[in-house]
Amino acid sequence: MLRLAVAGTGYVGLVAGVCFAEMGHQVTCVDIDENKVALMKSGVSPIYEVDLEQLMRKNYEAGRIDYTTDYVAAYKEADAIFIGVGTPEQPDGSANLSYIATVARQIAETIEKDCLVVVKSTVPVGTNDKVEQFIHDFLAHDVRVEVASNPEFLAQGSAVHDTLHAERIIIGTESEWAQELLTRIYEPFGLPIVSVNRRSAEMIKYAANDFLALKISYMNDIANLCELVGADIQDVAKGMGFDPRIGSKFLNAGIGFGGSCFPKDTKALDYLARQNGYELRTVKSAIDVNKDQKTMLYKKASKRLITLNGLKVAVLGLTFKPGTDDLREAASLENVPLLLEQGADIFAYDPVGAASFARLYPEGPCARGHMSYASSIEEALDGANVCFILTEWGEFRAVAPETYRKLMRTPLVYDGRNLYAVDDMKDAGVEYHSIGRKPAIREGVKESR
Numbered sequence: 262m263l264r265l266a267v268a269g270t271g272y273v274g275l276v277a278g279v280c281f282a283e284m285g286h287q288v289t290c291v292d293i294d295e296n297k298v299a300l301m302k303s304g305v306s307p308i309y310e311v312d313l314e315q316l317m318r319k320n321y322e323a324g325r326i327d328y329t330t331d332y333v334a335a336y337k338e339a340d341a342i343f344i345g346v347g348t349p350e351q352p353d354g355s356a357n358l359s360y361i362a363t364v365a366r367q368i369a370e371t372i373e374k375d376c377l378v379v380v381k382s383t384v385p386v387g388t389n390d391k392v393e394q395f396i397h398d399f400l401a402h403d404v405r406v407e408v409a410s411n412p413e414f415l416a417q418g419s420a421v422h423d424t425l426h427a428e429r430i431i432i433g434t435e436s437e438w439a440q441e442l443l444t445r446i447y448e449p450f451g452l453p454i455v456s457v458n459r460r461s462a463e464m465i466k467y468a469a470n471d472f473l474a475l476k477i478s479y480m481n482d483i484a485n486l487c488e489l490v491g492a493d494i495q496d497v498a499k500g501m502g503f504d505p506r507i508g509s510k511f512l513n514a515g516i517g518f519g520g521s522c523f524p525k526d527t528k529a530l531d532y533l534a535r536q537n538g539y540e541l542r543t544v545k546s547a548i549d550v551n552k553d554q555k556t557m558l559y560k561k562a563s564k565r566l567i568t569l570n571g572l573k574v575a576v577l578g579l580t581f582k583p584g585t586d587d588l589r590e591a592a593s594l595e596n597v598p599l600l601l602e603q604g605a606d607i608f609a610y611d612p613v614g615a616a617s618f619a620r621l622y623p624e625g626p627c628a629r630g631h632m633s634y635a636s637s638i639e640e641a642l643d644g645a646n647v648c649f650i651l652t653e654w655g656e657f658r659a660v661a662p663e664t665y666r667k668l669m670r671t672p673l674v675y676d677g678r679n680l681y682a683v684d685d686m687k688d689a690g691v692e693y694h695s696i697g698r699k700p701a702i703r704e705g706v707k708e709s710r
């Protein structure tokens with residue numbers, strides 16, 4: 262058992278802290294947000310992740326995890342301190358490292374025994390060298406401190422499972438002492454450990470994330486071409502996926518990637534390349550394709566309809582993907598304002614993301630349109646002229662195609678997640694536009710070009 266502190270209780274920090282406790286370590290999670298800490302102490306998770314709350318309660322009751330804003334108490338006795346604070350995008354595309362720097366300084370000024378500082382946040386290559394130097398510059402006591410890189414690969418929506426059953430743990434260290442300590446921390450997980458140097462670990466995170474982003478943008482690019490030449494992207498993906506060199510995962514076309522990672526990590530790597538006099542053309546293309554893809558459905562609908570003004574528009578799905586309440590870089594944040602500017606009367610439904618979205622777009626008049634939140638899919642669809650599906654929540658997939666025809670004023674559906682078979686929608690009498698597939702056009706409706 263080791264005494265661990267975790268700085269930041271977001272998706273990465275909280276899940277890591279809880280999983281370390283589950284593996285028998287003594288964990289203190291630190292956050293600057295007092296409300297979050299009070300919530301966590303009462304057994305409530307500030308974020309939505311399957312199984313998280315149950316593990317929080319179990320380990321809190323067992324005395325293996327605690328939550329605090331008192332970083333001094335948490336850091337001074339820790340064997341290792343994990344940093345999981347945000348590294349958001351700055352206007353120029355670079356990563357904002359100010360949260361990391363704040364924690365680094367707090368650590369330097371408080372630790373009273375030898376300690377390994379482990380950066381879990383996604384940071385540009387070379388950052389950990391600087392963090393280590395920074396800590397040494399501000400160190401208040403004569404202790405040994407080293408910095409290790411331990412990038413996180415969890416996916417929101419399955420964060421606990423991904424942490425407990427990770428395909429690999431990447432540890433980037435510059436000494437045997439650091440490597441051994443990190444290996445001891447991860448030993449109880451029984452997972453493969455890939456041990457590399459610090460800069461390689463930092464690069465692995467970006468290279469892996471950006472590769473996935475590229476895969477998505479590539480499929481979206483091919484999907485757009487499929488529409489033009491009469492091929493079907495789902496059949497194409499199926500055929501491609503049999504090749505083990507390609508793999509069958511991450512081949513779904515849609516309305517682009519969002520979330521807190523792919524958008525900022527592609528931009529940050531592009532920025533790092535430019536800073537080093539190199540143009541990372543592949544990643545730049547992934548960014549460009551994604552930008553256009555996010556409003557693909559809106560553009561299609563604008564061509565099809567004479568106006569959106571005064572139309573009741575059902576928006577199904579607000580979060581950037583299912584299984585999370587996270588809205589960061591979600592397609593909804595691009596499309597809802599465009600629809601409102603055009604005067605649409607929006608009825609949005611999301612199983613967990615509506616409350617956060619309503620803080621940004623409260624109920625009532627907005628721009629030229631109006632924003633409302635429905636408490637069910639049926640309420641959103643009732644009397645709607647158009648429906649946009651933006652997130653692939655399981656409960657949307659379970660809606661029978663006939664429901665759209667029965668409930669909507671005009672059954673016109675724009676599906677950014679390809680949830681339905683085109684022929685099923687056609688048979689149900691729904692006009693259906695999706696990504697990379699031929700549309701289902703109802704009788705008597707002219708296909709728009």
Ligand code: NAD
Nearest residue numbers: 269270271272273291292293345346347348382383413417
């Ligand atoms: P987040 O924004 O959800 O959480 C960050 C937390 O840090 C917040 O609760 C904030 O209050 C807290 N914080 C800020 N300053 C602090 C300080 N000085 N001391 C203690 N707490 C402080 O962030 P996240 O989504 O968990 O991401 C964190 C990092 O992990 C980022 O670099 C991100 O790129 C990376 N990452 C995220 C994911 C993901 O799916 N979210 C996956 C892999 C890697």
